[in-house]
Amino acid sequence: MYNWMAREGIAMVMFEDTEGRRDASIRWLTGHPMDALLFLTVDRRSLLVPWDIHLAKLLAHVDAMLPYADFDRRSTKALRSAAKLCNIPLNSRIEIPPVTSYLSFLDYVEILDGYEVICRNGGVHDEAASCRVIKDEYELEIYRKAAKITNHIIDSLEKEFHKKSLKTETDAALFIEAESRKLGTEGSSFETLAAGPKRSFSIHAFPGFTNESFVEDGLSILDFGIRYFGYATDVTLTIARGTLSKDQEKMIGLVEKAYEKGKSMLKDGTAAKDIAKAVDTIFARGKYTMPHSLGHGVGLDVHEAPSFRGREDNDWILQKGMVLALEPGIYNPLLGGCRLENDFIITEKGAEVLTKSRIIRV
């Protein structure tokens, strides 16, 4: 990151991870998992400005830290002070996040009078994000362990489904949460979506889980993930209970076909959009349209690069070390929904299967 800053002539960069502007790169760079600003200077110093200084002292690896309260919890004030504290020479280039709002951008430009404020795509923040896309061996080992926990939960769930012991959507969601924490995770990586046959037509059921039955005949969806040392898994099971209609069987068949096609194309060097298009073609032949993208990278964010959209401007090429979630799904207001999602590591030869969610027939 520092070398990259030197090449680009950036004297200081600010990262921001606050409510409404989350950026897991601060956790990736320092270990601090919560609200903070981070300043890196081209002469290789790091200053963290955390909201919770006690927590930062335990978790963050940085050269210096100052509580956000010292700056009235204002990013403008912290940025100006950081430039001063770090002796950034006037006329230097200071880079701010590309997600900075237009109005904040104007504030930063005003407060950094005498400096050149850089806000762009393809800058330091995108460089950090693109480094995060390729997981190193340490990260892959975490993923293999996270997958083991996730698979253990999937197997336990399958047993419970056969016993009909998880009566409601809430029972299913809380079972996952309890199992997951027991196994030493940081909990769910997002709110579990447990949608019985009445609600599975939604991509993301609202609310995520309710007291509706989870043991009725038809198609139910269970979309969940765990977070382990920061890294998120993301899987979706479809539970097909009882005798299904011909149209419901057709939905399952299409999703399985789409899933197998997508999985078979996962390989270092393949264009992500080609996989998305191949799957779209399968669904189109079955007269369905998938209303969301085929998948996404996973990591410290549950949704991160690369994207699995079929759009022409999607330039992502799969690379060794990427960890991806593939999630073909189709939805029908009358029949319910069907989605199958698993996580994979891209290798030179193809995909290393991490998670083992499936369409479970009960």
Next chain:
Amino acid sequence: MYNWMAREGIAMVMFEDTEGRRDASIRWLTGHPMDALLFLTVDRRSLLVPWDIHLAKLLAHVDAMLPYADFDRRSTKALRSAAKLCNIPLNSRIEIPPVTSYLSFLDYVEILDGYEVICRNGGVHDEAASCRVIKDEYELEIYRKAAKITNHIIDSLEKEFHKKSLKTETDAALFIEAESRKLGTEGSSFETLAAGPKRSFSIHAFPGFTNESFVEDGLSILDFGIRYFGYATDVTLTIARGTLSKDQEKMIGLVEKAYEKGKSMLKDGTAAKDIAKAVDTIFARGKYTMPHSLGHGVGLDVHEAPSFRGREDNDWILQKGMVLALEPGIYNPLLGGCRLENDFIITEKGAEVLTKSRIIRV
């Protein structure tokens, strides 16, 4: 909202509620609780562009809706099409959210060639947010019911604390989630923070709850809320278990004093910063600094306007119909933390107490 647009000469406005750019105003305006764009025109038409069209058909009250997939799930494409579909005359003013990133702002300006793009503080979006600050009778009735559920959970928790039946932080958090869903809520309004004596020194413990003991002597913090018809409650209990040290008793005394002072000042017409300053003074006399603000509005967002900071530029004056959370708290790496938080409705005479969380001695 439409009258306001007419007065300001705004032909069309776009609201956005998507990952990383959440805006509960779309739910407030239409009932749709999830990812969508919303376009309002000065001639009183509304067009919703939801990610999940099936869900929107059930929940949204608008004149027209089109699936986001029709626009390749691109806000630029949807915005340009909306201007065309709604026959917005060239040279009109189109307003976009004030949180729009600087880079997206440039994209919108380019795509809306021929229109005047407005991105500002104090515009339509802030007008919606400021309308949301004052709750009407319908919203206040929801809050009274939400508080009843929250209080029921608090009372149940107190019984469990005496029985020592919630052994771990996870037990406490899942007890709340299960009770809350059973009572027909939309679930927790944020991830429950259950921090036993070893972790209560954090403002927001990380992770939110773990398998650490929740029955040990010392100060434990339990910060949670429920969401009922969209509206969030937010409360914090401190559990003081066993014999405390003199310094821990001092912390509790300070927080109780600060809380009573703050509560006594809640009244239509009072400046929020004066309350925050009064509380800061109490803590300063006790040699403590509160590392977060004294409170915040609650509503469809768990943190919304007004702010309870003591900063000079905090202009908020309490008004009848506001619903506020007050949460004085202090933290010490060796002694643990103590925070007490409840929700109130502002009335002309003072505060209507909604929730009844407290410092529970066991």
